[in-house]
Amino acid sequence: MVERRSPKPDVEGSSPSGRDLKILKVTKMNDNFQILKGSILNFLKGVKIEWGKITWPEKHQVIVETIFVVSIVTIFTVFIFIVDKGLEGIISLFTK
Numbered sequence: 001m002v003e004r005r006s007p008k009p010d011v012e013g014s015s016p017s018g019r020d021l022k023i024l025k026v027t028k029m030n031d032n033f034q035i036l037k038g039s040i041l042n043f044l045k046g047v048k049i050e051w052g053k054i055t056w057p058e059k060h061q062v063i064v065e066t067i068f069v070v071s072i073v074t075i076f077t078v079f080i081f082i083v084d085k086g087l088e089g090i091i092s093l094f095t096k
Contacts, residue, residue, distance in 0.1 A: 057065075
């Protein structure tokens with residue numbers, strides 16, 4: 001019969017005990033959390049710096065450009081509607 005012995009923590013090359021493994025896992029998780037926390041804080045500091053560099057447009061400029069965009073969209077919508085109805089009429093002549 002083979003005798004089974006638990007590893008001796010004082011002996012080099014011995015595998016760590018269950019308690020030691022738990023401590024290692026907790027320590028590693030804590031280190032990973034600290035790295036993640038530092039990365040997030042660093043990112044947010046960069047966002048704050050970049051946010052200060054933004055130049056926002058004047059209210060008048062926003063209104064004028066919004067009216068321009070809505071006008072162009074309306075013009076293109078009407079144009080596509082007219083072309084669609086024209087092509088529909090032409091196709092209906094050939095399908096009768």
